[in-house]
Amino acid sequence: MTAAVFFGCAFIAFGPxxxxxxxxxxxxxxxxxxxxAGAFFWLVSLLISSLVWFMARxxxxxxDGPTQKYLLIFGTFVSVYIxxxxxxxxxxxxxxxxxxxxxxxxxxxxxxxxxxxxxSGLGFGIMSGVFSFVNTLxxxxxxxxxxxxxxxxxxFLYSAFMTLVIILLHVxxxxxxxxxxEKKKWGILLIxxxxxxxxxxxxxxxxxxxxxxxxxxxARDQQYLLTSLVLHASGP
Amino acid sequence: MLAGTVRFARHCLKxxxxxKHACVDFGASRGRAMLTFMASxxxxxxxxxxxxxMSAESPTPRSCQEGRQGPEDxxxxxxxxxxxxxxxGEEDPDRYICSGVPGRPPGLEExxxxxxxxxxxxxxxxxxxxxxxxxxATIKSVRFYTEKNGQLIYTPFTEDTPSVGQRLxxxxxxxxxxxxxxxxxxxxxxxxxKYRCYKFIHGWLIMSSLMLLFLFTYIYLxxxxxxxxxxxxxxxxxxxxxxxxxxxxxxxxxxxxxxxxQAYLIMISALMALVFIKYLPEWSAWVILGAISVYDxxxxxxxxxxxxxxxxxxxxxxxxxxPALIYSSAMVWTVGMAKLDPSSQxxxxxxxxxxxxxxxxxxxxxxxxxxxxxxxxxxxxGEELEEEEERGVKLGLGDFIFxxxxxxxxxxxxxxxxxxxxxxxxxxxxxxxxTLLLLAVFKKAxxxxxxxxxxGLIFYFSTDNLVRPFMDTLASHxxxx
Numbered sequence: 001m002t003a004a005v006f007f008g009c010a011f012i013a014f015g016p017x018x019x020x021x022x023x024x025x026x027x028x029x030x031x032x033x034x035x036x037a038g039a040f041f042w043l044v045s046l047l048i049s050s051l052v053w054f055m056a057r058x059x060x061x062x063x064d065g066p067t068q069k070y071l072l073i074f075g076t077f078v079s080v081y082i083x084x085x086x087x088x089x090x091x092x093x094x095x096x097x098x099x100x101x102x103x104x105x106x107x108x109x110x111x112x113x114x115x116x117x118x119x120s121g122l123g124f125g126i127m128s129g130v131f132s133f134v135n136t137l138x139x140x141x142x143x144x145x146x147x148x149x150x151x152x153x154x155x156f157l158y159s160a161f162m163t164l165v166i167i168l169l170h171v172x173x174x175x176x177x178x179x180x181x182e183k184k185k186w187g188i189l190l191i192x193x194x195x196x197x198x199x200x201x202x203x204x205x206x207x208x209x210x211x212x213x214x215x216x217x218x219a220r221d222q223q224y225l226l227t228s229l230v231l232h233a234s235g236p
Numbered sequence: 237m238l239a240g241t242v243r244f245a246r247h248c249l250k251x252x253x254x255x256k257h258a259c260v261d262f263g264a265s266r267g268r269a270m271l272t273f274m275a276s277x278x279x280x281x282x283x284x285x286x287x288x289x290m291s292a293e294s295p296t297p298r299s300c301q302e303g304r305q306g307p308e309d310x311x312x313x314x315x316x317x318x319x320x321x322x323x324x325g326e327e328d329p330d331r332y333i334c335s336g337v338p339g340r341p342p343g344l345e346e347x348x349x350x351x352x353x354x355x356x357x358x359x360x361x362x363x364x365x366x367x368x369x370x371x372x373a374t375i376k377s378v379r380f381y382t383e384k385n386g387q388l389i390y391t392p393f394t395e396d397t398p399s400v401g402q403r404l405x406x407x408x409x410x411x412x413x414x415x416x417x418x419x420x421x422x423x424x425x426x427x428x429x430k431y432r433c434y435k436f437i438h439g440w441l442i443m444s445s446l447m448l449l450f451l452f453t454y455i456y457l458x459x460x461x462x463x464x465x466x467x468x469x470x471x472x473x474x475x476x477x478x479x480x481x482x483x484x485x486x487x488x489x490x491x492x493x494x495x496x497x498q499a500y501l502i503m504i505s506a507l508m509a510l511v512f513i514k515y516l517p518e519w520s521a522w523v524i525l526g527a528i529s530v531y532d533x534x535x536x537x538x539x540x541x542x543x544x545x546x547x548x549x550x551x552x553x554x555x556x557x558x559p560a561l562i563y564s565s566a567m568v569w570t571v572g573m574a575k576l577d578p579s580s581q582x583x584x585x586x587x588x589x590x591x592x593x594x595x596x597x598x599x600x601x602x603x604x605x606x607x608x609x610x611x612x613x614x615x616x617x618g619e620e621l622e623e624e625e626e627r628g629v630k631l632g633l634g635d636f637i638f639x640x641x642x643x644x645x646x647x648x649x650x651x652x653x654x655x656x657x658x659x660x661x662x663x664x665x666x667x668x669x670x671t672l673l674l675l676a677v678f679k680k681a682x683x684x685x686x687x688x689x690x691x692g693l694i695f696y697f698s699t700d701n702l703v704r705p706f707m708d709t710l711a712s713h714x715x716x717x
Contacts, residue, residue, distance in 0.1 A: 029358040033669060036361075040666045043659055047698050049717075050706040072709055079717045127662070131707060132716055134654045159714065166716050203714050 006141045009160035013133050017126050017167045024118075030111065031119050038090060038123020045086035046131065049079035073204065080196045083124070087174065088189070090120050091181050113182055114175065121174020125167035133163040165223045169199060172230040199226060356629040357672050359565040361665055363502055367636050368664075370506040371513070371644040372657060380459040381514045382648045388515045390414050395517040407519035411527045414520075418531070422542040430549060445488060445504075449481040452507045494566065501563045505633050509640035513648060521645050522696075525689055528638065532683040547681060562630045635684045639664050642692045646700075655707055659699040663691035 025031045053075035060067060094116045101110040111119075140156050147153035173192050180188025202223065375381055387394070390413055393406035428437060454477050461468055468476075484504075487497045516524065535541040646660040667688030675682050710717060 029354040032358055032361070033354060036662065036665055036669070039662055043662055043695070046703055046706075046717075047695075050702040051698075053706050054702050069713075072713060072715070075706065076710070076715055076717055083717070128717070130658060131655050132711065134658070135707075136711060138654055162714070162716050200715060200717050203716070 001140060001142065001144050001146065003141070005156055006137060009133075009140060009156045010137055012157070012160040013129060013137075013163035013167075014126075016164065017122065017129065020122060020171075021126075025122065031115075034094070034111075034116060034119045035123040035126070037093075038120040039127035041086045041090045041120075042083065042124045042127040043131075045083045046079065049075065049082045052078050052082075073201075076200050077197060080200050081193065084177075084189070084193045084196065087120070087124065087177055088181070091117075091178055094120065113178055117175045117178030118171060120178070121171035122167075124174060125170030128170055129163045129167040132166065133159060162223065165227050166199070169196075169227055169230060172227070172233070176230065176233055195226060195230060199223065356565070357669055359629050360631055360668060360672070363498060363563055363565070363631070364636060364639055364665070364668065365661075367502045367505050367509070367640050368643045368661060370502070371509050371640040372647045374456075374460075374506070374510055375513065375644050375647045378459050378463045380462070381510050381644075383514075384517075385514070387517060390417055391516060391520050393520075395519055403519060407517070407523045410517070410520040411523040414524055415527050415531055418528075419542070422535070426542050426546050426549070429546060442485075442489060445485060446481070448504050448507060449484040449500075450477060452504075452511065453477055453480055456507060456510070494564070498563060498565070501633060502636070505563075505636035506640060508633075509637045509644055512637070512641045513644045516641075518645075518649060521641070522693065525638065525642055526693060529683075529686040529689040532685040536681055536683040544681070562632055563636065564630045632684065635688075638685060639688060639692070642689060642696070646692075646696050653700070653704055655704060656696060656699045659695045659703070660692045663695040664688045667691040 021035075025035055053071065056074065057068075057071055060071065062068075094113070098110050098113065098116060136156065136159050146155050152158070173196060176188060177192045180186065180192070391410035392413070393409050395403050395406055397403050397406060454473075457473070457477065483492075483496070484500045486492055487500050512521070535543045538544065642664065643657060643660050647654075647657040667690070668684070671682060671684055671687050674687075
């Protein structure tokens with residue numbers, strides 16, 4: 001706990017994203033704007049999915065344990081689907097914007113679609129990572145003992161690595177997704193959606209909070225495998 | 237969306253062939269905003285003058301450079317040019333973004349508009365972000381600003397009532413009182429300006445800056461020291477506060493490095509926002525924020541709006557408005573960039589030359605034309621860069637303050653939740669971006685508050701009530717979406 005854990009986990013989770021931001025985005029004002037717009041789109045998608053989850057909860061109105069869990073799973077899947085829909089909406093918006101930019105700056109190179117894909121993916125990723133992790137991070141600054149009631153003591157570390165994975169995955173998904181849209185290969189969009197669902201549903205077999213360290217590492221290894229797969233897919 | 241914007245811009249330029257530059261004003265929200273917060277602060281009666289001063293200031297006539305370096309006010313002859321640029325002009329229009337430069341073909345003008353837009357959006361993002369960071373950091377660490385220690389006299393109704401309906405009624409009444417005080421102050425300001433009571437306004441402005449820079453800083457410093465349990469003896473404290481305040485007065489009202497002036501403006505906006513956050517009761521604060529945006533919209537866009545009248549009066553007289561407090565980013569803002577922009581070195585020299593030209597022309601009694609102020613056209617890329625940097629964006633401090641109040645309130649009442657604060661932050665930035673885009677499209681005075689505050693309010697309430705339980709549940713089960 002306290003400062004060491006705080007800074008360690010913060011840099012594990014947000015270090016690469018920060019480096020990507022500082023070296024590629026911070027120099028160009030237009031990219032910063034697109035990044036923040038991407039973050040905004042992700043935020044709106046989260047808002048809508050929270051609304052759906054909330055309404056489902058109100059409608060079902062059952063305080064039962066398993067029902068709440070199924071509702072959460074339903075909420076997760078709906079959220080993933082809505083996020084991908086908003087990614088597509090952002091793609092359409094960026095397409096129109098880059099056409100506009102091209103038409104007024106014929107001499108200058110407007111940002112390419114690949115670059116915009118990267119920026120939008122990073123925007124989505126940063127917002128997603130921050131929303132998932134920042135509350136946990138602020139709790140880690142205070143005093144306490146992790147896992148004192150029998151839970152895993154690696155909670156913060158695992159969360160930090162998961163956040164890192166999610167941020168990077170969003171970047172790669174963004175690139176792959178936009179590429180699929182550009183080439184009109186709709187199968188790729190489906191693959192992105194499925195891998196996203198796979199990642200989000202990864203944790204479910206571990207029965208959440210009571211995961212043992214070995215299960216943590218298993219889940220983590222699976223995440224890394226998936227990340228590297230998607231990275232290679234987004235490469236070419 | 238942007239393509240549509242560009243087409244529209246081209247369309248507009250066709251209709252104004254004689255007009256060499258279409259300047260867009262940003263509307264009087266700052267003045268009003270300042271009015272709002274000033275009026276609500278019972279400690280600062282003197283600040284009302286400053287508020288009224290701000291809305292009394294009208295933008296200089298429609299010219300890009302002119303807006304920034306307008307004809308000098310008679311009383312400010314001794315002042316530094318760059319300060320005057322900040323001080324004059326764009327009071328009512330919080331931001332004065334000019335699209336197009338005289339003597340350029342229309343295509344280039346539009347291109348400049350858009351490139352101008354992106355860079356200047358960032359030049360506004362950075363100070364707004366900094367102000368919010370200061371406010372949120374203070375709120376989260378210093379307990380003083382979240383404690384309830386009474387209310388201002390402008391919000392007399394308490395919110396400690398048992399029933400929800402009564403509380404709502406009280407907050408609405410508080411808002412009505414506050415807004416009516418603001419309206420009265422604005423009208424008073426218009427009257428003052430119409431009858432040319434410049435010395436009065438100037439003195440008022442100085443008095444209010446004094447109070448802000450000395451008294452509020454002293455209180456703030458005291459609370460921060462208390463929080464971190466750091467002892468400071470009175471002589472040191474006196475020296476510190478005196479230096480801070482004196483340099484601030486010099487920077488803001490006279491001459492000083494631009495960066496220092498910007499830093500001071502950010503600091504005092506943050507201080508005022510903190511005062512608001514402390515002394516406005518919960519529900520009243522949200523209702524006031526909403527009401528202020530509506531009032532902003534009405535006052536700037538309606539023909540009989542006080543701020544619009546103020547703008548028109550100033551334009552008739554061809555005068556700059558008093559400095560009051562406008563944040564000016566006339567230089568390239570290099571904070572947060574990975575590499576230093578080499579052109580920024582050159583840009584530092586720029587604003588002075590045209591100003592000197594303006595000075596010489598003013599002495600002959602000629603109105604200042606924008607062509608006069610353009611630097612010699614050396615080469616396309618260089619000059620373009622120079623032009624962009626010369627056309628600094630100005631944003632009123634009232635906008636800073638209200639944005640920070642919104643984010644600060646979100647941080648203070650969000651039950652320790654950072655997601656709400658971040659959501660409001662992103663919403664406000666996007667609102668600012670959209671407002672600037674609208675400015676480029678409509679090319680007339682627009683208020684800066686409505687869109688951002690609306691987004692901010694929507695995101696605050698929805699994040700606090702819908703997203704927070706969802707994210708908390710997900711986090712407790714370690715689900716990542």
